């Protein structure tokens with residue numbers, strides 16, 4: 267957890283304030299019983315009213331002082347801990363943004379969400395506690411002991427028995443609690459995963475009548491978490507009565523032995539009352555310590571999970587010296603590229619070599635799972651190649667800065683993703699400073715203009731979370747417009763026309779041709795009609811190139827291509 271505390275630096279002043287005021291508060295608490303002993307022994311016993319009034323006013327002032335200290339401590343510690351968690355959340359988020367897809371696959375989205383929210387809250391809560399109790403508990407314990415010994419050294423022997431017993435109880439509780447805290451965070455991850463899947467996949471859940479199944483899955487994860495949380499709470503609940511029992515036994519012992527000492531004239535009644543109060547302070551401080559001993563390990567489990575994210579070095583990082591290709595044409599060259607996903611037995615791509623040139627359309631076709639998406643995902647470096655190289659305008663993509671590289675590319679993913687906001691905002695996602703005219707033009711080319719103008723608010727129509735209020739084909743066209751608006755040197759369309767009807771698909775490709783005369787186009791497609799006019803078609807089969815050429819060439823030379831064509835087109839169309 268200490269590693270995370272480096273983010274506390276900006277709050278140094280507030281932390282010092284907290285510590286100073288906690289110290290003052292502790293001193294006030296320690297002073298009060300002595301004053302009370304004085305009132306009883308010197309004022310009440312001797313009937314000295316002015317003395318009672320004088321010390322009474324002093325007690326009142328000390329109490330008010332202690333209260334003010336407590337308020338300052340609460341304010342400053344809240345400020346520090348809330349600021350700390352805000353900083354930590356944004357650090358984790360911006361670090362995660364740099365992750366390659368490999369790290370996302372490894373940690374899992376649900377766990378990343380829990381770590382950024384719940385885990386940070388755990389650490390934040392403990393931080394408040396530590397700020398308030400780290401000084402308070404030892405001060406009250408040591409100060410209380412000294413004051414108690416000063417009141418009556420012999421009676422202090424009671425603590426020799428009480429404190430070690432309490433220490434053993436705390437140790438046993440912490441030892442039992444640690445594995446439970448760890449399990450609780452993992453189970454929270456599981457619950458979040460089930461919840462996320464159930465909510466994002468709600469349409470499939472309904473369509474397949476799997477509501478009950480999902481409910482069972484959720485209940486199971488929920489019950490699992492509750493069971494562990496119950497165990498943790500039972501442990502915590504057991505702690506309090508045990509502590510109170512020890513506390514009450516100690517008080518009985520103090521009153522018992524104290525009254526014998528009063529009988530023998532070795533102690534005064536006021537001193538015994540003060541002694542009991544000091545004993546209360548000591549035992550309270552030990553309770554505070556035990557709370558810390560329980561909460562700190564729990565938060566340290568969370569801290570480890572947060573550190574794991576912060577210390578994950580993204581697989582894909584810019585080199586020390588990033589370069590820029592001399593030309594900006596957008597020539598994409600694959601040179602003997604092979605790639606396999608971590609943990610996968612077979613490579614997803616093997617020995618891929620080809621060139622995609624500006625002004626030309628390079629289409630990639632192949633069966634499902636043949637590696638088409640993987641191939642195009644390697645160009646913006648979502649993953650890095652295992653072997654060979656990918657060059658843009660003669661420069662290896664690993665030598666460029668990721669920002670520069672991705673600025674050259676207009677990427678339309680297989681699954682269209684929109685963000686909550688207006689249609690115009692979604693298109694501008696591709697180019698922040700795009701003018702209204704540019705946004706409109708991109709929408710026109712993407713064949714989205716018609717349906718946008720039909721909407722009540724046109725370009726200002728609001729897209730719901732995940733783009734759920736537009737159709738699949740409309741979503742695809744908006745994500746195409748988003749790529750078009752940045753006018754990049756290279757366009758990548760990963761199966762981006764699949765949800766369009768044949769007419770719109772053809773119109774879109776014709777408009778694209780006019781718009782992108784100087785750009786390199788890579789189009790992944792399932793439909794032969796989409797690729798038939800391409801300048802070059804790459805046929806993929808189980809991660810390997812089965813053929814490369816235009817439609818006519820491939821019809822003559824490539825069996826895999828012929829099979830795809832004959833499965834989709836009629837005899838006349840083929841002829």
Ligand SMILES: Nc1ncnc2c1ncn2[C@@H]1O[C@H](COP(=O)(O)OP(=O)(O)OP(=O)(O)O)[C@@H](O)[C@H]1O
Pocket residue numbers: 371607608610614632633634635636637638639640641680
């Ligand atoms: N993130 C991943 N982790 C592990 N394996 C993966 C991952 N993504 C894809 N694969 C595997 O890599 C192979 C190629 O997948 P890819 O998505 O590139 O195929 P595709 O040709 O685009 O298929 P489709 O047309 O169905 O989209 C498949 O065997 C797939 O199971």
